[in-house]
Amino acid sequence: MVSARTKRQLLVFVFISLVGVSYVGARYARLDTLVWDTSYQVDARFAESGGIFTGAEVTYRGVKVGQVSDMTLTRDGVTVELSIDKGEKRIPANTVALVGNKSAVGEQYVELDPKTDDGPYLKDGSVIATADTRVPISTTEFLTNTDRLVDSVPQGSLRTVVDELGTAFAGTGQDLGRIIDTSNEFIQAADQNFDVTTALIRESNTVLRTQSDKGSAIRSFARDLALFSGTLADSDASLRTLIDNGSATANELRAFLERNQVDLGGLLNNLVTTGQVVVKHLDGIRQILVLYPYEVASGYTVTARTGDHYNARFGFIFNPDPVVCHAGYDPRERRSPTDGTNKRMDEDARCTESARKSNARGAQNAPRPGTGTTVASYDLGSDALTWGDDPGARVVYDGGADQLYGDDAWSSLLLAPAG
Structure with missing residues (x-):
């Protein structure tokens, strides 16, 4: 005989199991779509599948927004039907669909990479053209290209490079460790200042635009600098002579200044007054x-x-x-041109x-001052x-x-x- 308590426990267990199974079915198995549809369909046309499969995730800026609901083989490639949640309505239509790998084991997914942040946006029935889709390089092609690259390297030269690198880094373990530690600190500092770095990159457009606007001036400066450099090159002999004789000339100038420092000081002091006069009459x-x-x-x-x-x-x-x-001048006071003696001047003569x-x-x-011609x-x-x-x-x-x-x-x- 089952007791009432046991019956209640069984009922609670059954209820919890039903809730858990319903959540798992709706969340992972997408069984809720059998009852009501909560997504809209977008077709992405690929030249090849790239390893994508039905049920793979669809992400937008790294966030899951839907899954691959169906795949159809066409004459020009593969049409992949993307079921995107209706809550994600602001995905730009100007978007590139890429097939990528989540991990090294090769779990593929579709990433929607927008070319712009503005509309129009994807809606039910939208189509992403083949020109806007990308698939990863196939494993076969990757291994083939890698094998060709390895075969193209001469073994003798590679052995020489390895030997030289071994010689170069021999005994530098501590220094390399210090470089790695410093690099970690540099990366941490760069991460802490990420916002500043992005702002600098974003605002550098203003500086680059200014440089572009001043392009003619920069070209003129470069041209003048080239002419100046050419003149210096042509005057190389004279410059070398100047440098060789410059020391002796400097010594003579220093000796001249030392001998005449007092007189030069007086001269410069007097030139101040002269300069003031010149400025007044400039x-x-x-x-x-x-x-x-x-x-x-x-x-x-x-x-x-x-x-x-x-x-x-x-x-x-x-x-x-x-x-x-002649009136007013006494003829008797007129001196002979040969008389050179001193004589008192007659101040009353006029x-x-x-x-x-x-x-x-x-x-x-x-005559009073007037204006001439x-x-x-x-x-x-x-x-x-x-x-x-x-x-x-x-x-x-x-x-x-x-x-x-x-x-x-x-x-x-x-x-x-x-x-």
């Missing part, structure tokens, strides 16, 4: 340097060269009106005539040289300096004062 100095060549050219125009002779082209105008002033009667002299009759002006802002309104004030240069001094006519400006 605009005027710049204008002089612009106009001075035209003034020099006018000199060569006055003394133009004709053959071996020089012709002076200028004229003087004498105007005796008004006459020279012209007492009216300026209307004679050429009156004296500070009281000096402007020959030319130079604008510092625009670097423009503007001539005056009087055409006769312009300088006409006929090349006298070039005929006299040749191409180095400018050097006379510096050398002529030195005699």
Whole structure:
């Protein structure tokens, strides 16, 4: 007689067994698909099966999303029907289907590798074309290629390489161990900074784009660097002479500075004041340097060269009106040109005539400052040289300096004062 307690235990055991069998059947045997369908079908067309089989897993980014439900032989290859869970609705249609091996024993599966993250997405009835499918190399082809590779290596040369490697690494066990340990630390550091490394790789596109935009400048720099290097190569002898004699020259310069350090200090100190004055008048100095060549050219125009002779082209105008002033000067105080003795200056002597009667002299009759005829002006802002309104004030240069001094006519400006 079975007791009530035993009956309850048997009922609980049967219930637990049914639940376990149902879960295993639904989870692994996919018996739930016999009752209701929770997937949608996608066909992947392969040139060959690649070892795939019915019931193999289908993964997306390494996560299982379905399984192979059927395989059909076609004229162009094999059509593999993929049953993908309906919950996985955001798998891009632009996807490559690859047959891979999970382990060394050769358990195949189908991996969906998307080319983009955007839609459109796979749906029931979608087809992955043959051009977007890949299968692994067959074992036969792999072994055949490996055998050919091994046969292509000369045994004598291989023996030499092995012997040389043995000689090279003999007695370096500790060093190799240290390298391996350091490599492990390097890999750990790289793993810890993985996010930084990926961000660097991702943002390096900006740097590379900048380099691409500056391509013309980089090419110009490389071209100029090549010219500079070529100039250095052409001047190799001069550079070697400079290096050989540079030490003696440096010693002479050092001795010169040591002998004249006090005087040089005073000179530099005085140049500070001179520099301040130059800075105050820098605009005027710049204008002089612009106009001075035209003034020099006018000199060569006055003394133009004709053959071996020089012709002076200028004229003087004498105007005796008004006459020279004599009133106010005592004729008795006039000195002889031969009298070289010291004599007190007569501070009361001055012209007492009216300026209307004679050429009156004296500070009281000096003409007040006025504006003369402007020959030319130079604008510092625009670097423009503007001539005056009087055409006769312009300088006409006929090349006298070039005929006299040749191409180095400018050097006379510096050398002529030195005699």
